[in-house]
Every structure is written in C-alpha cells, then in structure tokens.
Amino acid sequence: xxxxxxxxxxxxxxxxxxxxxxxxxxxxxxxxxxxxxxxxxxxxxxxxxxxxxxxxxxxxxxxxxxxxxxxxxxxxxxxxxxxxxxxxxxxxxxxxxxxxxxxxxxxxxxxxxxxxxxxxxxxxxxxxxxxxxxxxxxxxxxxxxxxxxxxxxxxxxxxxxxxxxxxxxxxxxxxxxxxxxxxxxxxxxxxxxxxxxxxxxxxxxxxxxxxxxxxxxxxxxxxxxxxxxxxxxxxxxxxxxxxxxxxxxxxxxxxxxxxxxxxxxxxxxxxxxxxxxxxxxxxxxxxxxxxxxxxxxxxxxxxxxxxxxxxxxxxxxxxxxxxxxxxxxxxxxxxxxxxxxxxxxxxxxxxxxxxxxxxxxxxxxxxxxxxxxxxxxxxxxxx
Amino acid sequence: xxxxxxxxxxxxxxxxxxxxxxxxxxxxxxxxxxxxxxxxxxxxxxxxxxxxxxxxxxxxxxxxxxxxxxxxxxxxxxxxxxxxxxxxxxxxxxxxxxxxxxxxxxxxxxxxxxxxxxxxxxxxxxxxxxxxxxxxxxxxxxxxxxxxxxxxxxxxxxxxxxxxxxxxxxxxxxxxxxxxxxxxxxxxxxxxxxxxxxxxxxxxxxxxxxxxxxxxxxxxxxxxxxxxxxxxxxxxxxxxxxxxxxxxxxxxxxxxxxxxxxxxxxxxxxxxxxxxxxxxxxxxxxxxxxxxxxxxxxxxxxxxxxxxxxxxxxxxxxxxxxxxxxxxxxxxxxxxxxxxxxxxxxxxxxxxxxxxxxxxxxxxxxxx
Numbered sequence: 136x137x138x139x140x141x142x143x144x145x146x147x148x149x150x151x152x153x154x155x156x157x158x159x160x161x162x163x164x165x166x167x168x169x170x171x172x173x174x175x176x177x178x179x180x181x182x183x184x185x186x187x188x189x190x191x192x193x194x195x196x197x198x199x200x201x202x203x204x205x206x207x208x209x210x211x212x213x214x215x216x217x218x219x220x221x222x223x224x225x226x227x228x229x230x231x232x233x234x235x236x237x238x239x240x241x242x243x244x245x246x247x248x249x250x251x252x253x254x255x256x257x258x259x260x261x262x263x264x265x266x267x268x269x270x271x272x273x274x275x276x277x278x279x280x281x282x283x284x285x286x287x288x289x290x291x292x293x294x295x296x297x298x299x300x301x302x303x304x305x306x307x308x309x310x311x312x313x314x315x316x317x318x319x320x321x322x323x324x325x326x327x328x329x330x331x332x333x334x335x336x337x338x339x340x341x342x343x344x345x346x347x348x349x350x351x352x353x354x355x356x357x358x359x360x361x362x363x364x365x366x367x368x369x370x371x372x373x374x375x376x377x378x379x380x381x382x383x384x385x386x387x388x389x390x391x392x393x394x395x396x397x398x399x400x401x402x403x404x405x406x407x408x409x410x411x412x413x414x415x416x417x418x419x420x421x422x423x424x425x426x427x428x429x430x431x432x433x434x435x436x437x438x439x440x441x442x443x444x445x446x447x448x449x450x451x452x453x454x455x456x457x458x459x460x461x462x463x464x465x466x467x468x469x470x471x472x473x474x475x476x477x478x479x480x481x482x483x484x485x486x487x488x489x490x491x492x493x494x495x496x497x498x499x500x501x502x503x504x505x506x507x508x509x510x511x512x513x514x515x516x517x518x
Numbered sequence: 519x520x521x522x523x524x525x526x527x528x529x530x531x532x533x534x535x536x537x538x539x540x541x542x543x544x545x546x547x548x549x550x551x552x553x554x555x556x557x558x559x560x561x562x563x564x565x566x567x568x569x570x571x572x573x574x575x576x577x578x579x580x581x582x583x584x585x586x587x588x589x590x591x592x593x594x595x596x597x598x599x600x601x602x603x604x605x606x607x608x609x610x611x612x613x614x615x616x617x618x619x620x621x622x623x624x625x626x627x628x629x630x631x632x633x634x635x636x637x638x639x640x641x642x643x644x645x646x647x648x649x650x651x652x653x654x655x656x657x658x659x660x661x662x663x664x665x666x667x668x669x670x671x672x673x674x675x676x677x678x679x680x681x682x683x684x685x686x687x688x689x690x691x692x693x694x695x696x697x698x699x700x701x702x703x704x705x706x707x708x709x710x711x712x713x714x715x716x717x718x719x720x721x722x723x724x725x726x727x728x729x730x731x732x733x734x735x736x737x738x739x740x741x742x743x744x745x746x747x748x749x750x751x752x753x754x755x756x757x758x759x760x761x762x763x764x765x766x767x768x769x770x771x772x773x774x775x776x777x778x779x780x781x782x783x784x785x786x787x788x789x790x791x792x793x794x795x796x797x798x799x800x801x802x803x804x805x806x807x808x809x810x811x812x813x814x815x816x817x818x819x820x821x822x823x824x825x826x827x828x829x830x831x832x833x834x835x836x837x838x839x840x841x842x843x844x845x846x847x848x849x850x851x852x853x854x855x856x857x858x859x860x861x862x863x864x865x866x867x868x869x870x871x872x873x874x875x876x877x878x879x880x881x882x883x884x885x886x
Contacts, residue, residue, distance in 0.1 A: 341815030377883045476884070 136223065137212040140194060141280070141288055142183040145205040145298055158183075161203040161301040168197045168360070179284045181240075186212075195294060200360055202327050203301035208278070210290035215241055215281055217251075223289060224255045225262055227277065232269025233259065236278040244281050255279065300329030302363040308332035308441070309400055309409040310362065314350050314469060317415030317444055319461040320452050322362045324443035325413050331363035332413060334515075335403060337372045337396055342476070347469035352518065354464050359515050361459065366407075369511040370399050375502045376476045383493040385478040389423045390485040391493055392476075393432045395503065401437045402507045410438060417444045417452065427484040434487050520865055523825045524717075525664055525694060525800050525856030530760070531719040533767060538721055538760035548753055549742060562753050565762045569726060572765060573711070574702040579730045582745040583758050587693045587714035588615035590727035593738040593749070594689045594710045595619045598656045600736075605629045605653040609641040611668070611839050612660050613691055620658070629653070635842050638793045639666030639802070647678060654679075656687045661695035661711075665839040665854065666791045667800030669699065676707035693717055697768040698797045703728055715757065720764030724757035773798040773857045776866040780855065783870025786877045788851075789844050800856045804844045805877050808851035816876040822869050825854035851877075 142165070147157040162183060166176055174188040188194055191209060198207050213219050224235075235255045237248040246254070255277065259266055280288040308330040310322040322332055336351045348369065355367050372392065379391050400412045416424045423432075433440060444452055456462035521529075530538070541561075546552070548559035562583075569581040584590045592615060599606050599620075608620040610632040617632075624630035633646045641659050657679050659670050672690050679686045689710040695701060697718045703711055711728035715721055729735050732748060741750030777798055781790060784803070791802040805813070810826035817824055840852045855869070 341812050341819070342809070344811055344815065380884060 139212045140185040141208045141210050143205045164301050168201045199296045202299040204296035205298045207294040208290040210288040213287045215287050225258050229263050229275045230265050231274040233275040234270045234273040239281045241281045241283050299327035302331045303329050306331045306333050307410040308413050310334050310413040312336050316456050316465040319354050319358045320455045321415035321444050322358050323459050326362040333364050334367040336369050339373050350469050357461050367513040370506050378497045380476050382496045386482040387493050388478050389481045394435045397435050404438050412438050413441045416442045417447050422481040422483045431485045431487050431490050521823045522855045523823045524858035527716050528719045534720050534760040534764045537763040538756045541756035541759045565758050574704050576704050576730050580732050581726045582749045584725045587712050587725040590712040590725045591615040592619045596738045597736040599623045604655040607649050607657045609633050609659045611635045611639050611663050638668045639663040640668035640670050650682045658689040661690045661692040662797045664694045666802040667796035672706045715761035718764050718768050720761045721757050724761050775863050776857050777801050779863045779866035780870040784874050802854050804848035805851035806848050808880050810853045813876050820872050
C-alpha cells in the first residue's frame with residue numbers, strides 16, 4: 136500500500152490527436168514546478184501520479200499553481216483486488232454522513248461500480264457506529280478509482296486547481312506589467328490559457344522612485360511561477376514623457392504614452408520573438424481604457440494585444456489579485472508612471488489622426504530608438 | 519556619496535564599533551550568578567550611571583535601555599495614558615513613534631489632544647496653555663523636531679505645565695537633541711526623556727529612556743525582570759556599551775555656516791521652514807510646485823543623499839508635520855538636509871547649487 140498523489144486534468148481530454156502532446160507538456164511543467172523536492176512522477180492513463188515523496192503539503196501547494204491541473208487527491212494505491220480493497224476500506228474511520236463512489240475504468244474488475252459501492256458502504260456502516268449513509272450531502276466521500284494499470288486509488292479529498300491549459304514550451308507572450316493591481320492578474324489569466332510570458336515594465340526615473348521598480352520586481356517574482364517568466368525588460372519612458380509634456384497637447388499625454396508603450400512592445404516582440412502582447416486593460420475603467428482610447432493604442436500594435444480583463448469589474452480583479460497573492464504588493468504606495476505628467480482632464484475619446492499629429496511635433500523615431508537602445512534586461516532567475 | 523541625511527541615521531563610529539565588537543566577546547547573561555556574568559552586570563550598571571551623570575538626571579532617577587527610541591516613546595505613552603476621564607496633550611509635531619501611538623490611544627477612546635504648531639514646527643505655547651485644564655495629566659513635546667530642527671523650550675514648557683499643576687507628567691523625545699544641545703535633565707524638569715544611539719554614530723537597535731521616578735513607571739514589556747523590572751529582555755551589552763562610547767565622543771557642532779551656504783546658493787521659489795530658533799544641523803526647505811522625491815533622485819545621481827518630506831504621488835501620505843506649516847503647493851516639494859561632521863561648508867555650497875539646478879530642471883521639464 137503506497138501513499139500517492141493523484142492529478143487529474145480535464146481540457147486536455149478534448150485535444151484529440153494532440154492529447155499526447157499536451158499531457159507531455161503538463162508532465163514536464165509539473166516536474167519543473169516540483170523541482171528541488173523528492174518525488175517520482177508517473178503517467179498512468181488519463182491521470183498523473185506523484186509517488187515516493189516526503190513533503191505532501193508542499194507538493195499539493197505547488198501543484199495547485201500548475202495550469203492544466205484540474206484537481207488533486209492524496210490517495211492510497213492498492214491492487215485491483217476485491218478483498219484487498221475491502222480490507223483497506225474496513226480500516227477507515229469515519230463519522231457522520233458519508234457516501235462511496237466507485238469508478239471502474241478497469242472493466243475486467245468483476246463487480247459493477249454501483250454494486251461495489253454498496254458493498255463498501257455496508258462495510259463502513261458495520262465498522263463505524265456513528266456513520267450513516269447520506270448520498271446528497273455527505274460529510275465524507277470515499278472514492279475508489281479502479282484504473283486500467285491494475286491499481287486502485289482510494290481517497291477522500293478532492294482539491295481543485297485552476298484547470299486551463301498547460302503553459303507552452305516557449306515564452307510567446309509579453310506582459311506589460313505596471314505596479315498596479317490589474318496587470319499581474321492579466322498575466323495570470325493568460326497563463327491559465329497556456330500562454331507563457333516574459334515581462335515588460337516602463338519606468339520614469341527620476342520622476343518615479345527606485346522603490347517603484349523594486350516593487351515591480353517583487354510582483355514579477357510573485358507571478359513568475361504562474362506565467363513561466365524568465366526575463367523582465369525595463370524601459371525608461373522619461374525622455375519621451377518630457378517631450379510629450381512640453382510639445383504636445385496635455386490631454387493627449389496618456390494616450391501618446393500608451394501608444395509609445397505599444398510601439399516599444401512591438402520592437403521587443405520583434406527582437407526577442409514574442410508573438411503577442413498582454414495588458415491589464417478593462418473596458419471603461421479609466422479614460423485610457425475607453426473604446427476610443429483602446430482603438431488609438433491598438434492602431435499602433437503590430438502583434439495581437441490580449442486583454443483578458445476587458446470584461447472584469449474592479450472588485451473581481453481585486454479578488455483574483457488577492458487569491459494569487461499580488462494584491463498586497465500592488466497597493467504599496469509607489470506608482471510606476473509618475474503623476475507629474477498626467478493631465479487633469481485626459482481625453483476620453485482620442486482620435487487617431489490627432490494622436491498622430493501630436494506625435495509629429497517631436498522627433499518621435501529618435502526618442503523611440505533611445506528607449507529601445509537602453510532596455511535593461513533582468514533575469515528573474517538570477518536576482 | 520555625500521550624506522546630507524544624518525537626521526535619519528548616522529554611520530557607526532570606529533570607536534563605537536570597536537567597543538561593540540569587544541563587548542560581543544563577553545557573551546555571559548548578566549542575570550546568571552557566576553563571576554563572568556557579574557562582570558557584565560557591572561558594566562551595564564556602570565553605563566547606566568554614566569547616562570544619568572551625563573544628562574544630569576535628578577537624584578533617584580534612572581535610564582532604562584530599550585530596543586529603540588520608538589520603544590521608549592511607546593513605553594512612556596503606555597505607562598501614562600491609563601484613564602479615559604483624563605486629558606493627554608501631545609504636540610502635533612511629534613515623531614511618528616509618539617504621534618502614531620497617541621493616535622492609537624485616541625482611537626481606543628482616550629482624550630488625546632494634539633497641540634498645534636508654530637510656523638517653524640515648534641509647539642505653539644499659547645495653544646498649549648489654552649489646552650491646560652484640571653483633567654490634564656500628561657504632556658509630550660519633542661525636544662528638537664526631526665522634520666524642521668525646531669527647538670522646543672522644554673524648560674519653559676515644564677515650568678508652564680507644572681506651574682499649572684505639579685502632578686502633570688512631562689515627556690520629551692530628545693532623539694534629535696542629543697549632540698545638538700547641552701542637555702541637563704534636572705533643569706529641563708521632565709519626567710521622561712527618550713534618546714537613541716544611531717543618531718549619534720552609535721549602533722542601531724538600542725535606545726534609552728530617562729525615568730525621573732522609576733517607581734511610578736508601568737512597564738510595557740514583562741519577562742525576566744531585567745532593567746529593574748522596568749524593561750524585561752536579556753540586556754544588549756555590546757549595544758549599551760557602544761551607545762556609551764558614542765555619547766562620550768559626541769561634539770556639539772554649530773552648523774549655521776553650513777545652513778547659510780546652502781541658502782546662499784538658492785534662487786528658486788521656496789520656503790525655508792527652519793528659522794533661527796531651529797537646531798543648526800537640520801534645514802527643511804519646501805520648493806513650490808516640485809516633487810521632493812524627484813529632486814532626491816536627481817541629487818542622488820549627482821552624489822548627494824538627502825531626505826524628503828513626502829513621496830512622489832498622491833497615494834502616499836503627505837508629510838504630516840510639513841503640511842501643517844506651509845501652503846499646499848509647497849508641501850510635496852519638501853526636502854530635508856541634515857549635516858554631520860564629514861560635511862564641509864564647501865560641500866554645502868555645492869549641494870545648494872546642485873539643489874537649485876535640480877529644482878530649475880524639474881520646473882523646466884514639467885512646466886506648460
């Protein structure tokens with residue numbers, strides 16, 4: 136009788152001919168997630184299995200952060216042997232309402248699921264004076280999973296993870312990470328769909344502080360495991376912002392800044408081979424996130440821009456930020472984009488033509504080149 | 519890097535560090551009964567006696583050693599704010615370790631009143647006098663303001679307060695006063711006085727509290743009964759002795775020329791909060807329409823470390839003390855310069871010029 140941890144996945148089952156590829160991906164991602172711990176990972180049909188481990192809690196905590204994992208159960212492993220299973224179940228101590236679930240993937244097992252569940256239930260009733268059957272609202276559910284590999288797994292705990300798809304092999308996404316609440320959550324949401332991402336941050340030193348940058352590095356460290364990030368690019372927008380401020384219409388300052396950010400992201404995507412840009416924008420949240428503002432920033436994008444939070448309410452974003460552990464850092468009082476350059480009345484419905492006109496007032500290409508030539512690259516594995 | 523942020527903390531002196539390292543070898547617990555432990559105990563008691571002598575404490579008064587001046591300040595408030603039917607007067611210019619603790623008691627329902635300030639950050643004596651009534655039992659006024667350098671006339675305050683009612687307890691936070699003013703606790707007439715080592719080139723992690731009448735003090739920290747039962751916790755011998763060494767080598771320095779040098783280099787629109795009634799080692803300047811934090815960053819790139827009044831954004835709290843003293847559009851542009859022995863008058867000229875340029879640059883870049 137071995138102690139094991141069963142890992143289930145769901146969406147991968149729908150992948151037809153690609154199921155093998157995704158399962159392998161998940162397998163490798165789990166191995167990465169558990170690096171440094173003692174364990175063995177096995178692929179049994181339609182399940183993954185961790186065995187020979189020491190730190191069960193740590194393994195479960197880490198598995199919960201692996202996308203593509205549907206649920207996790209610590210279990211015991213028995214042979215597909217009627218008597219052996221009954222003997223084990225007879226030793227379980229339970230109290231109050233319970234039910235038994237039997238799943239018979241191994242059709243050669245001689246007793247049908249429902250019949251076997253009833254038999255096991257009777258054994259439990261006999262052995263536990265305070266137990267009673269309650270199939271609708273049980274306190275305890277004893278699950279017996281009889282698999283094709285000749286092994287049976289008995290468990291009572293079902294711990295849900297985030298499901299989704301396993302992170303891809305390559306870092307295809309570039310997440311625009313500010314110091315705020317939304318962007319880390321956006322990275323998390325895209326990672327849930329299997330998008331592995333690196334990070335781009337914009338900095339306005341000396342108008343913003345070094346602590347603001349440290350805060351973003353902390354945020355990057357916190358979401359690194361989720362989004363599979365390795366590098367963070369830091370670009371200084373100071374010169375650009377100064378030029379906008381002096382030469383362009385004040386109310387366009389934010390729109391121009393955001394268009395510039397997308398252009399910098401374009402350049403980084405081309406140089407380092409990213410395929411998509413991820414932002415934390417949410418429709419209508421602020422002036423720069425109206426349809427018209429998004430249209431204006433989108434117009435300069437040369438890669439698809441993913442905005443997973445576009446339909447999220449702020450409180451929904453906050454709830455998720457709290458869950459993934461970024462909220463406490465995000466609300467620290469250092470801002471990323473200095474308020475000195477921000478107009479009191481930013482344009483709510485910017486026009487592309489006008490933005491272009493404003494941009495023509497400064498030596499745009501030279502300024503953009505200055506930003507791109509001075510990218511700082513931080514290796515998040517080496518801080 | 520030239521450090522113009524000495525009011526924030528100072529570098530430990532060679533002598534203090536030597537004392538610290540040497541005393542670290544002597545690890546015995548002074549509460550033990552063997553000879554080596556007794557030796558430790560003697561050294562601590564020697565230091566304690568030195569502190570009382572050095573600061574000219576009243577007969578029967580004592581100093582207890584604490585983990586920080588913050589702890590000392592908290593302990594004083596905890597010991598004295600005990601009755602909801604009494605009134606407690608706290609100057610609005612207190613260091614946050616007094617102010618925040620007092621605010622905490624106010625939130626618990628105690629009648630804590632914050633006494634307003636003069637233009638230089640010192641407490642307004644007339645306002646303090648107005649607040650005195652029969653229910654007042656405790657007054658706390660910082661000796662030298664950590665924000666502006668304003669010197670409160672503690673002697674005049676104790677005369678006023680104790681003249682009104684001799685039973686009123688007076689506390690003063692003297693952290694910024696040590697090394698800047700001659701301190702004679704008997705003359706000051708206070709019941710409690712807080713000091714710290716790391717502001718005078720001593721180690722961090724050690725503060726002390728003068729207690730005029732130890733039998734009236736209610737401890738904040740209980741345990742093994744160290745420090746005459748007034749502050750439990752195994753004594754930090756190395757830090758206590760290094761604190762003593764730092765104190766032995768404190769030199770009162772007049773930095774008026776430094777202050778003048780900086781002011782002479784400034785042309786931009788500013789308010790100098792620190793007037794002639796302020797200690798000469800601190801100068802608090804508020805530049806109109808400027809972010810102090812950005813100025814700090816620009817100057818850091820040029821090799822100067824300075825302090826700021828407030829952080830560069832709307833979310834951070836504005837400087838509590840400075841915002842009481844200058845018009846709104848000057849508050850965010852607050853910077854604090856504080857001198858130490860390694861800073862020359864010439865350095866101050868240069869910093870003044872760099873500061874002036876930084877402010878000009880900021881205004882140029884951000885003007886419309």
